[in-house]
Amino acid sequence: MKGVTVLQSGGSNQMELADLSVPESGQDDLLIKVHSAAVNRTDIMTREGKAGYAVNPILGVEVAGTVVEAAGSGSFSAGDRVMGLVNGGGYAEYAVMPANRAMKIPDSISSAEAAAIPEVFLTAYQTLFWIGKLQKQEAVLIHAGASGVGTAAIQLAKQLSDAKVIVTAGSRRKLDFCRELGADILINYKEQSFDEEVLKATDGRGTDLILDFIGADYWDKNLASIKHEGRWVLIGVLGGSELSKVNLMPIMSKYIQLTGTLLTPRSDSYKAELSKDFAEVVTPYLEQGKIRPVVDSTFPVEKVHEAHQHMEDNQNIGKIILNIASAEA
């Protein structure tokens, strides 16, 4: 089968579409014929040798496809359309997925759309609800609103919690898209001071929850934007991980809870539980079209270099998808 491996840690030119053996699936796995895989920042970090936890030589952590072998799994049979997280190996014609984290794809959703769901929606779900404990009608500040996780988080916060959704993004085009997904307060961080806008939007109280993909660059403004006893979930450091000065007093005097998290390096059992909870709660919304995956663009797997470059250019709204089925043609 065809699959994308990395010659040497480095730029996108280090990726190669190679001839590889079909992977072996174990007793508790599904072997999946992959139709679509999505590109993630973690793939770029793995390609660059910076992720530190990838063991599979084939890139890719999420797929949508059709079950080929279901081994001892009671819940799935050959022919079922499934989506979910894989432990690497996604950019390939066949991939192995632990059966207990596979999710059935609603009929109304294409494979390309389905591949856009697992990583960003599970991350947003974990962050908003498992860690962030978002309550009905609370205010949530979502940075990078037009990113993959951002677009998922806006919809989940709005549909599941009727939250006041406050987003930041760097262009009118991105903010307009966030509004279409349900965001209430749109802040262009290039033109406005987001902490001032958050305080205006919350009658001076501050936001109940922050989803922070940015890290260092937004530290002080996040501190100013959060309410007393607010929760702040750190899930990315796109704005740097090194702070040159931190004052611990406001964390103490505002009773702030700051929690760090990542999804990809989590245990198999964690991913299984999260996928199960997510599928139970969110599948009805997907079936009814109230929540929708956001696909920015689709590339044939042969153009994986361009797909990575497109993500690195930071112009995408939503997910970048690789069409794997085309590799057979």
Added chain:
Amino acid sequence: MKGVTVLQSGGSNQMELADLSVPESGQDDLLIKVHSAAVNRTDIMTREGKAGYAVNPILGVEVAGTVVEAAGSGSFSAGDRVMGLVNGGGYAEYAVMPANRAMKIPDSISSAEAAAIPEVFLTAYQTLFWIGKLQKQEAVLIHAGASGVGTAAIQLAKQLSDAKVIVTAGSRRKLDFCRELGADILINYKEQSFDEEVLKATDGRGTDLILDFIGADYWDKNLASIKHEGRWVLIGVLGGSELSKVNLMPIMSKYIQLTGTLLTPRSDSYKAELSKDFAEVVTPYLEQGKIRPVVDSTFPVEKVHEAHQHMEDNQNIGKIILNIASAEA
């Protein structure tokens, strides 16, 4: 009545034992004849003009005494011995306490001992259980083990959760005392690297919970001492509040939860709920002598300057108590 006020923000010589009016108690208050009040760091900060939330001109946030007037309170009558937090006004012959946060004093406990209970035990209880969610037999790292909150936390963690209690302190005398209270692992931070000792004591996993009164000075070693998904509660900055360099990556990759808290500036309703929960759970342990207040020394209120100086010298193990009743003599 006699009461201690501050002439001008500054050193301990700014405190004055003045003649003042007995305070007026409202419908939901108890008027208490104060026998003993305890000295707290927050009193020193108030004296120095640094606390920022004191409104009562009389110092002191916790007392033990006898109810004089119980107004509409159903739970207390004149003559009852009570202890609890007051909103300032503790260093005086009479003090006002909201009735819903008063706690009855077990017969076996003297007034001086009872005054040593509220602030440090409620803080330790809040930090360990309400915020830190300490579970049975988890490991907890308690810095400043011989401090007021430290000595309370050691006993609560051991008696209520059978935790593995790891403490740091700066002398053999202090560590021996921590052992008597039930601490399992004793670390002299002046002679040992506490993170290495914590990892040794937890088979390399790290501690489930950290009670951090230190802040900046211990930041990096706390990060190294905590386990994956560990909880870290920041309740003091004795080692400074300014960090000159912070890397956010370990917070994210270890899924750490850092929560800041303070007790004194919390709302009346928060203090009432906390006092109620604490009294229900811990009173039996106090009655049976399984948990005991730790009194370092007692000063007559006329020697309040010496009492403050003693705390600032940092040589106390447990609480410093002012004997107020003597002011009448």
